[in-house]
Amino acid sequence: MSAVMQPEKRAEDAIVSIRGLTKTYANGFSALKGIDLEIRRGEIFALLGPNGAGKTTLISIVCGIVNASAGVVIADGFDNVREFRRARARIGLVPQELHTDAFETVWATCNFSRGLFGFKANPEHIEHVLKDLSLWDKRNDRIMTLSGGMKRRVLIAKALAHEPSILFLDEPTAGVDVELRHDMWNVVRRLRERGTTIILTTHYIEEAEEMADRVGVILKGKIILVEDKDVLMKKLGKRELALHLNAPLSAVPMALTDLNLELQDNGSVLVYRFDAGGEATGISRLLNRLGAESIQFHDLKTSETSLEEIFVNLVKERA
Amino acid sequence: MNWLAIAAIYKFEMSRWFRTIGQSVASPVISTSLYFVVFGAAIGARMGEIEGISYGAFIIPGLVMLSILNESIGNASFGIYFPKWSGTIFEILSAPVSWGELLLGYVGAATTKSMLLGILILVTARLFVPYQIAHPFWTVCFLLLTAASFSLFGFLIGIWADSWEKLQTVPLLVITPLTFLGGAFYSIDMLPSPWREITLFNPVVYLISGFRWSFYGVSYVPVGYSVAAIAAFLMSCVLIARWMILSGYRLKRH
Ligand SMILES: Nc1ncnc2c1ncn2[C@@H]1O[C@H](COP(=O)(O)OP(=O)(O)OP(=O)(O)O)[C@@H](O)[C@H]1O
Numbered sequence: 132m133s134a135v136m137q138p139e140k141r142a143e144d145a146i147v148s149i150r151g152l153t154k155t156y157a158n159g160f161s162a163l164k165g166i167d168l169e170i171r172r173g174e175i176f177a178l179l180g181p182n183g184a185g186k187t188t189l190i191s192i193v194c195g196i197v198n199a200s201a202g203v204v205i206a207d208g209f210d211n212v213r214e215f216r217r218a219r220a221r222i223g224l225v226p227q228e229l230h231t232d233a234f235e236t237v238w239a240t241c242n243f244s245r246g247l248f249g250f251k252a253n254p255e256h257i258e259h260v261l262k263d264l265s266l267w268d269k270r271n272d273r274i275m276t277l278s279g280g281m282k283r284r285v286l287i288a289k290a291l292a293h294e295p296s297i298l299f300l301d302e303p304t305a306g307v308d309v310e311l312r313h314d315m316w317n318v319v320r321r322l323r324e325r326g327t328t329i330i331l332t333t334h335y336i337e338e339a340e341e342m343a344d345r346v347g348v349i350l351k352g353k354i355i356l357v358e359d360k361d362v363l364m365k366k367l368g369k370r371e372l373a374l375h376l377n378a379p380l381s382a383v384p385m386a387l388t389d390l391n392l393e394l395q396d397n398g399s400v401l402v403y404r405f406d407a408g409g410e411a412t413g414i415s416r417l418l419n420r421l422g423a424e425s426i427q428f429h430d431l432k433t434s435e436t437s438l439e440e441i442f443v444n445l446v447k448e449r450a
Numbered sequence: 451m452n453w454l455a456i457a458a459i460y461k462f463e464m465s466r467w468f469r470t471i472g473q474s475v476a477s478p479v480i481s482t483s484l485y486f487v488v489f490g491a492a493i494g495a496r497m498g499e500i501e502g503i504s505y506g507a508f509i510i511p512g513l514v515m516l517s518i519l520n521e522s523i524g525n526a527s528f529g530i531y532f533p534k535w536s537g538t539i540f541e542i543l544s545a546p547v548s549w550g551e552l553l554l555g556y557v558g559a560a561t562t563k564s565m566l567l568g569i570l571i572l573v574t575a576r577l578f579v580p581y582q583i584a585h586p587f588w589t590v591c592f593l594l595l596t597a598a599s600f601s602l603f604g605f606l607i608g609i610w611a612d613s614w615e616k617l618q619t620v621p622l623l624v625i626t627p628l629t630f631l632g633g634a635f636y637s638i639d640m641l642p643s644p645w646r647e648i649t650l651f652n653p654v655v656y657l658i659s660g661f662r663w664s665f666y667g668v669s670y671v672p673v674g675y676s677v678a679a680i681a682a683f684l685m686s687c688v689l690i691a692r693w694m695i696l697s698g699y700r701l702k703r704h
C-alpha cells in the first residue's frame with residue numbers, strides 16, 4: 132500500500148483539497164462546520180460517520196449539487212466553482228439514493244451521461260464499463276425493469292461513463308446483497324489499480340477495513356479524525372488475551388491489580404488488554420506473575436478490536 | 451461551449467417525446483380539428499367576415515398560437531420538473547454545463563416540438579380552410595419566437611413548481627384565460643370600450659395579432675409592437691432562468 136510506504140506525502144499529491152468548508156441550510160441547520168480535508172491521488176478514502184453527520188452534504192458540495200456557505204474545494208487543481216467545467220469533468224458521482232431514469236435503456240443512459248459531461252461518444256469505453264459491472268447483458272433493458280442492486284450498478288456505470296479521475300461513492304453497498312457487495316469491492320479495487328481516486332462513504336465498517344487506504348471520521352459536521360487505516364488500527368486498536376481459568380476467581384488478586392486485568396463469565400475468564408501497536412505486550416510478565424500466584428488456566432485466546440469497535444468508541448467519546 | 455452536453459439533453463428530451471409520439475401529436479391535432487368543426491364550420495357559417503377574412507380563416511392563426519402556447523409550456527415545464535421530482539436532476543447539476551447550455555438543451559427541444567406541432571396544425575387546418583400566407587418568413591419568425599419564449603416560460607414554471615398541482619394549475623389559471631382573451635376567436639375591435647384597452651396589457655394579444663398579420667396582412671396592433679413584445683418577454687424569461695439556475699433556486703437543496 133503506497134500510502135503506508137510513503138507516509139510523508141506532500142500537499143501537491145492531494146487530488147481533492149477542501150478548505151474551511153461550511154454549510155448552513157436555509158432552515159438554519161449547520162450541517163458542515165469548517166471541513167478541512169485532503170484526498171490523496173490514487174487512494175481509496177473511506178468517510179465514516181453516523182446518520183446525519185454530513186457525509187452526503189460534503190460530497191454534494193464537492194460535486195456541485197449543493198452550494199457551500201463558505202470555503203474552497205479544489206478538484207484536480209481546479210476550483211469547483213470558478214473553474215466548474217474543468218473540475219466537474221474530472222469527477223464522477225454515485226449518489227446515495229437510486230435516482231435513475233425509468234424508460235431509458237442502460238445503454239442510452241450511459242451514453243447520455245458521457246455526452247452530458249462533454250465527452251465524445253465512445254462505445255468501446257461504455258461497453259467496457261458495462262462488462263466490468265456485469266451489466267452487458269442488460270444493456271438493452273429499460274432501467275425500470277432492473278432490480279435495486281442492478282440500478283445501483285447502472286448509477287456506477289453512468290458515473291464512470293466519462294472516465295473520471297475522482298469517483299465519489301455515497302454508500303455504494305447500501306441494500307446490496309453479500310455477493311454483489313463483494314463484486315462491487317472488486318470493481319472499486321480495479322478502478323483504483325487504473326489510477327482512479329475513490330472516496331466512499333459507508334455504514335459497513337468492515338467495508339472500510341477491507342478496502343480503504345485511509346479513513347476519515349465525520350461527526351456532527353466536523354472531521355474528527357483522518358488517518359491511514361493501518362496506523363489507525365494500530366493506534367486505537369486494543370488486543371485482548373483471554374485466559375480460561377481452572378478455578379474461578381471472585382476478584383482480581385491484590386498482587387495483580389497493577390495490570391490491566393478484568394474478570395468475565397463469573398470469574399472463570401481473566402481478560403488482559405494491551406495496545407495492539409506496542410512492542411512490549413507484557414504477556415510473559417503476566418504469565419510469570421500468574422504462575423507466582425498459582426493461578427492456572429486450561430485455554431487461552433487472543434483477539435483484536437475491529438475498525439467497527441474503534442469507530443463506535445470514537446463516536447461515543449465525542450458525542 | 452459544451453455542445454455535446456447540449457446535444458445529449460436535446461436528444462434525451464426529443465426521444466422522450468418520440469416515445470409517446472401518438473399522444474404528443476394526436477391530442478392537439480384532434481382538438482384543433484374540433485375547433486374547426488365547431489367554430490369554423492358550425493358557428494363560422496353564421497358569422498360575417500372579420501376585417502375581410504372568413505371566420506374560419508380568421509381563427510387559424512389564433513388556434514395555432516393557442517396550441518403552441520399550451521404545448522410549449524406543458525412540454526418544457528414537465529421536462530425540467532420531472533428530473534427534479536425523480537431525483538435524476540443530480541446528474542445535470544453535477545455536470546460541467548453552464549446555465550445557457552442547460553437552456554439551449556431543454557428549451558431548444560421544447561421549441562422544436564412546438565414548431566413541429568404548429569406546422570402539423572397548419573397542415574391540418576388546410577384540410578378545413580384554404581387559407582393563404584402573405585408573409586411566410588414572418589410566419590416562421592413568429593412561430594419560432596413564440597415557441598421559444600413560451601418554452602422558456604414553461605421551463606421557469608417547471609423550476610418554480612414544487613408539486614404536480616402547481617405544475618398543472620399555472621398553465622390552466624394563467625395561460626388559458628390569457629389565450630382565450632387574446633383575440634384568438636374575435637377581433638379586439640369587437641370588445642366594448644374598457645375591455646378593449648385592458649386587453650392591450652395581455653401579451654398574447656400581440657402574439658396573435660402579429661401572427662395573424664403574417665397570414666392576412668391585417669393586424670390590430672402594429673407588427674413592430676408584436677415583435678418587440680415577444681422579444682421583451684423572451685429576454686425577461688432568459689434573465690429569470692439565468693438567475694434560477696445560477697442560484698440553484700428550487701433545483702438544489704438549500
Ligand atoms: N435541505 C436540508 N435542509 C435542512 N437540513 C438538511 C437538509 N439536508 C440535510 N440536512 C441535514 O443535514 C445533516 C447532514 O445530512 P447528510 O445527508 O449530509 O448526512 P449523512 O452523513 O449523509 O447521513 P446518512 O448517513 O444518513 O446518509 C442532517 O442532519 C440532515 O438532517
Ligand SMILES: [Mg+2]
Nearest residue numbers: 186187188227
Ligand atoms: Mg448520506
